[in-house]
Amino acid sequence: MLDQTPKEIIARSGICINPLKTCQPVGALYAALGVHRCMPHSHGSQGCVSYHRTLLTRHFKEPAVASSSSFTEGASVFGGGANLKQSVKNIFDVYDPDIIAVHTTCLSETIGDDLNSFILELDIPDGKRVVHCNTPSYVGSHVTGYGQMVAGFIKYLAAKEEKSDSIGVFPGFVNPGDIRELKKLFKLMGVPAMILPDPSDTLDGPMTGSYQMFPEGGTSLAEIRAFGGVKRVLALGLLASKEPALVIKSRCGVETDLLPQPMGIANTDAFLKRLMDLTGHTVPKELEYERGRLIDLLLDANQYYYQKKVAIFGDPDTVAGLLSIALELGLFPSYVVTGTPGDAFVSQCQEILQEYDVPPAKVKAGSDFFELHQWIKNEPVDLLIGTSYGKQIAKAEDIPMVRAGFPILDRYGHAHHPLIGYEGTRRLAELVAGALMDRYDRDCPDEDLDVVM
Amino acid sequence: MDYKTAVLGKYNARIYKSRKDHILEVKEGQTQPIAANTRAIPGIMTNRGCCYAGCKGVVVGPLKDTCVITHGPIGCGFYSWGTRRNKARPDADGNNYIQYCFSTDMQEPDIVFGGEKKLRKAIEEVMAIFKPKNIMICSTCPVGLIGDDIHAVASQAEKDYGITCLAFSCEGYKGVSQSAGHHIANNGLMKRIIGADDSGHIGQFSVNLLGEYNIGGDGWETERLLKKIGYNVVAVFTGDGAVTDIARSHRADINLIQCHRSINYVAEMMKTAFGVNWLKVNFIGLQSIARSLRDLATYFGDNGLIERTEEVIAEEETSVAPTIANYRERLNGKKAAIFVGGSRSHHYQDLLLDFGVETILAGYEFGHRDDYEGREIIPEIKEDADSKNIENLVVEPDRRYRAFLTPERYQELKEAIGLEEYAGLIRAMGDGTWVVDDLNHFETEEMVRILKPDVFFSGVKDKYVVQKAGVVCRQLHSYDYSGPYAGYRGAVNFGRDLTMGLFVPAWKLINAPWRESNNA
Numbered sequence: 001m002l003d004q005t006p007k008e009i010i011a012r013s014g015i016c017i018n019p020l021k022t023c024q025p026v027g028a029l030y031a032a033l034g035v036h037r038c039m040p041h042s043h044g045s046q047g048c049v050s051y052h053r054t055l056l057t058r059h060f061k062e063p064a065v066a067s068s069s070s071f072t073e074g075a076s077v078f079g080g081g082a083n084l085k086q087s088v089k090n091i092f093d094v095y096d097p098d099i100i101a102v103h104t105t106c107l108s109e110t111i112g113d114d115l116n117s118f119i120l121e122l123d124i125p126d127g128k129r130v131v132h133c134n135t136p137s138y139v140g141s142h143v144t145g146y147g148q149m150v151a152g153f154i155k156y157l158a159a160k161e162e163k164s165d166s167i168g169v170f171p172g173f174v175n176p177g178d179i180r181e182l183k184k185l186f187k188l189m190g191v192p193a194m195i196l197p198d199p200s201d202t203l204d205g206p207m208t209g210s211y212q213m214f215p216e217g218g219t220s221l222a223e224i225r226a227f228g229g230v231k232r233v234l235a236l237g238l239l240a241s242k243e244p245a246l247v248i249k250s251r252c253g254v255e256t257d258l259l260p261q262p263m264g265i266a267n268t269d270a271f272l273k274r275l276m277d278l279t280g281h282t283v284p285k286e287l288e289y290e291r292g293r294l295i296d297l298l299l300d301a302n303q304y305y306y307q308k309k310v311a312i313f314g315d316p317d318t319v320a321g322l323l324s325i326a327l328e329l330g331l332f333p334s335y336v337v338t339g340t341p342g343d344a345f346v347s348q349c350q351e352i353l354q355e356y357d358v359p360p361a362k363v364k365a366g367s368d369f370f371e372l373h374q375w376i377k378n379e380p381v382d383l384l385i386g387t388s389y390g391k392q393i394a395k396a397e398d399i400p401m402v403r404a405g406f407p408i409l410d411r412y413g414h415a416h417h418p419l420i421g422y423e424g425t426r427r428l429a430e431l432v433a434g435a436l437m438d439r440y441d442r443d444c445p446d447e448d449l450d451v452v453m
Numbered sequence: 454m455d456y457k458t459a460v461l462g463k464y465n466a467r468i469y470k471s472r473k474d475h476i477l478e479v480k481e482g483q484t485q486p487i488a489a490n491t492r493a494i495p496g497i498m499t500n501r502g503c504c505y506a507g508c509k510g511v512v513v514g515p516l517k518d519t520c521v522i523t524h525g526p527i528g529c530g531f532y533s534w535g536t537r538r539n540k541a542r543p544d545a546d547g548n549n550y551i552q553y554c555f556s557t558d559m560q561e562p563d564i565v566f567g568g569e570k571k572l573r574k575a576i577e578e579v580m581a582i583f584k585p586k587n588i589m590i591c592s593t594c595p596v597g598l599i600g601d602d603i604h605a606v607a608s609q610a611e612k613d614y615g616i617t618c619l620a621f622s623c624e625g626y627k628g629v630s631q632s633a634g635h636h637i638a639n640n641g642l643m644k645r646i647i648g649a650d651d652s653g654h655i656g657q658f659s660v661n662l663l664g665e666y667n668i669g670g671d672g673w674e675t676e677r678l679l680k681k682i683g684y685n686v687v688a689v690f691t692g693d694g695a696v697t698d699i700a701r702s703h704r705a706d707i708n709l710i711q712c713h714r715s716i717n718y719v720a721e722m723m724k725t726a727f728g729v730n731w732l733k734v735n736f737i738g739l740q741s742i743a744r745s746l747r748d749l750a751t752y753f754g755d756n757g758l759i760e761r762t763e764e765v766i767a768e769e770e771t772s773v774a775p776t777i778a779n780y781r782e783r784l785n786g787k788k789a790a791i792f793v794g795g796s797r798s799h800h801y802q803d804l805l806l807d808f809g810v811e812t813i814l815a816g817y818e819f820g821h822r823d824d825y826e827g828r829e830i831i832p833e834i835k836e837d838a839d840s841k842n843i844e845n846l847v848v849e850p851d852r853r854y855r856a857f858l859t860p861e862r863y864q865e866l867k868e869a870i871g872l873e874e875y876a877g878l879i880r881a882m883g884d885g886t887w888v889v890d891d892l893n894h895f896e897t898e899e900m901v902r903i904l905k906p907d908v909f910f911s912g913v914k915d916k917y918v919v920q921k922a923g924v925v926c927r928q929l930h931s932y933d934y935s936g937p938y939a940g941y942r943g944a945v946n947f948g949r950d951l952t953m954g955l956f957v958p959a960w961k962l963i964n965a966p967w968r969e970s971n972n973a
Contacts, residue, residue: 004583014574016558023528045625047503051532053914063917070493073842076626087496093465094895106526107594137526138559209963211921
């Protein structure tokens with residue numbers, strides 16, 4: 001496995017090898033699937049949306065619908081306005097969604113298609129909406145693409161004149177299981193909340209024997225409208241929710257808190273503390289007990305985590321959260337990497353690391369799996385935490401791996417579970433201990449195999 | 454009931470007009486034209502991918518002794534990294550680059566100021582780290598639009614590093630589907646690789662396997678059979694394939710075509726340039742395998758080979774017969790729908806029949822009319838604006854041209870084994886069954902509802918749509934992470950997987966007991 005990867009590291013500026021990110025449009029598509037009766041639409045060649053639907057389907061093991069402007073060479077020369085017009089008519093005629101959420105691609109961006117004016121010229125049926133965002137693939141990553149789409153919904157649909165008693169939440173690039181956990185936290189705190197987007201029920205739908213292209217679930221048009229008048233918005237994930245947080249502040253004057261993902265105990269504590277400050281509500285006993293059970297677990301299993309070296313990789317907001325969890329478990333993070341470019345990630349992670357008395361870690365944005373692998377070849381680790389492509393390194397170097405983040409293509413049921421909240425940390429703590437203990441059992445001499453651990 | 458009207462009747466006039474000639478009910482004994490390889494309709498959810506996917510993803514991606522660099526923003530390279538299950542083992546030098554994804558990861562300044570500089574730098578770094586003998590560059594949409602000259606960069610790299618470096622202008626917007634990318638890749642292999650190596654000895658009974666991508670290990674199972682009989686497999690295009698092998702492939706005695714759609718250009722061009730005859734084979738399904746092996750033995754006309762072929766068929770059939778019979782007992786009488794890329798929708802009908810399963814609906818995602826109606830239709834196919842943009846490479850007989858057969862023997866074999874012929878999918882299907890080209894999401898839902906197949910074979914984008922509707926869907930692109938399905942052992946795997954899919958205990962648990970009375 002990966003036998004051509006040398007230990008010797010050569011500085012690279014031209015070639016990315018084994019990417020740790022993908023392009024903006026797939027993030028935009030994912031965000032749009034969390035809106036009720038919304039058809040994500042990719043303005044470009046149909047190959048893009050084929051790849052994106054495939055990736056999302058493989059991650060969620062669920063249908064991921066989306067349409068395309070199906071550019072040909074002609075459209076690439078003369079512009080894609082006619083293709084968009086025809087697409088929108090056909091989509092409303094055949095699939096009848098309430099909203100079409102258009103995102104651009106490197107193709108339509110490079111030729112300079114002006115989506116604002118295209119959309120103004122569309123013939124849109126009464127009560128239906130068409131929104132858009134710009135997601136050139138040569139900027140950012142799938143995480144920023146996600147943020148662009150959420151911001152696009154706000155730009156087009158949030159109404160300043162609305163009044164709502166709810167807290168608005170941008171959940172960031174997380175799984176349906178995280179959304180359910182968020183809802184649980186708000187419910188237990190007695191705080192009414194609206195979440196945009198909400199892929200629970202749209203991307204973890206039940207088996208009923210009948211297929212619904214637009215299932216129940218997803219943030220509704222009315223709810224997005226009402227976002228313009230919420231008391232406050234909690235924008236989770238410093239990168240994924242940055243853009244929508246800026247937009248809702250500037251468009252609707254809504255105050256926002258841009259917070260790290262509530263992953264790990266300190267982050268979840270801070271999140272709940274913020275809710276307390278905003279609402280005056282107290283944390284119920286049920287949540288305190290949940291927190292207590294988690295701390296109990298960490299103390300009980302401590303010896304299996306203690307100073308084990310870990311490499312953490314994936315998307316910036318998730319990796320920062322996983323880093324917090326790893327430190328709380330007592331692991332020693334050696335490598336903390338993302339493929340998404342941006343220095344903010346590095347400073348965020350360094351700040352987290354500074355709170356702990358641990359050896360220095362290598363933290364890098366804009367990295368790739370190849371670089372991570374070379375680092376590991378030079379200084380090995382005991383554990384990998386991250387996304388599915390990491391399994392190549394796990395196999396090549398014989399390192400146990402715990403899957404977390406996006407994409408996870410080789411597991412079933414993972415997206416039902418949270419990484420956020422105390423419950424998310426509890427789950428990760430269990431997975432990590434299990435992986436490390438299994439490895440010990442596998443490698444130890446027979447006389448050292450203990451049934452009781 | 455007229456299913457065609459039932460499905461198409463829900464379309465607006467413009468879509469109706471575009472789609473009506475892509476769907477037909479098979480009338481046995483009739484010549485039935487079908488519209489194919491035309492533009493997808495904007496907004497209508499097609500399963501099709503793009504030109505890049507056909508070139509990089511399908512044809513050149515599997516070459517294990519080659520660093521394939523995707524020149525473009527990160528997505529395209531990422532999505533085509535290790536996702537197609539085209540398996541490969543390291544070559545004699547220990548190289549296997551298919552586990553790697555190489556991308557220039559173009560950023561905004563590269564789009565504004567041009568990406569050639571970054572591409573050159575990328576090649577320099579790949580050479581410094583991996584020292585490959587071959588590099589191939591595949592371009593993505595923006596590269597063509599900003600006018601990067603990837604061919605000039607490739608030529609320069611050949612001079613600078615003494616390697617083989619090919620460039621493919623396979624931008625996603627070209628053509629109407631992956632099919633354009635297959636053609637572009639075929640042209641590149643023909644221009645630069647095929648015929649490049651005359652060294653060494655090619656044994657007798659030498660064959661190339663074309664259009665075999667070794668998904669789930671299919672190619673290995675097919676090769677096992679061929680080698681067992683006594684054939685020399687010179688090159689496989691391109692599953693577990695290598696540029697070093699393909700460079701020698703012009704000296705083989707025959708080209709065996711598995712996937713007609715993606716590789717027939719190479720077969721035709723090798724015939725013209727080097728005189729290599731081709732034979733359409735199918736190593737999917739017991740009857741098809743036996744027929745393909747017998748046809749091949751007939752081609753060589755060697756008595757020892759013919760005898761050995763019969764021995765191997767008998768031995769292999771005997772070894773799998775009880776298991777096949779066992780699965781057949783559980784599957785017999787089931788109805789299937791198949792919608793895959795370019796050739797499998799035909800191939801798998803043979804395998805299904807081994808289990809007593811009839812195909813009631815079939816179609817190709819990116820097939821051409823000849824894949825449906827047979828190759829004799831080719832002269833009648835009109836070029837359109839999209840197909841004209843793909844280079845139609847004209848080759849001349851090479852100085853090394855070698856006719857393996859006398860003209861008389863060639864004619865005899867044409868009649869006896871259908872040498873250089875392909876009759877297409879429609880003729881393989883029964884009266885009253887359905888053929889739909891570029892079946893889309895809406896039509897899939899409708900056809901599943903109306904025709905009620907017991908199993909639907911398609912890809913991952915359809916899989917959960919169909920299964921949520923209560924019909925088992927098996928992926929015939931990736932084999933649902935199983936396989937091989939080719940050859941005799943593959944048939945057993947397929948029977949097991951299909952039986953498994955149909956008899957999953959959970960199918961019976963869908964209705965909660967307190968809901969059953971409502972549904973009764």
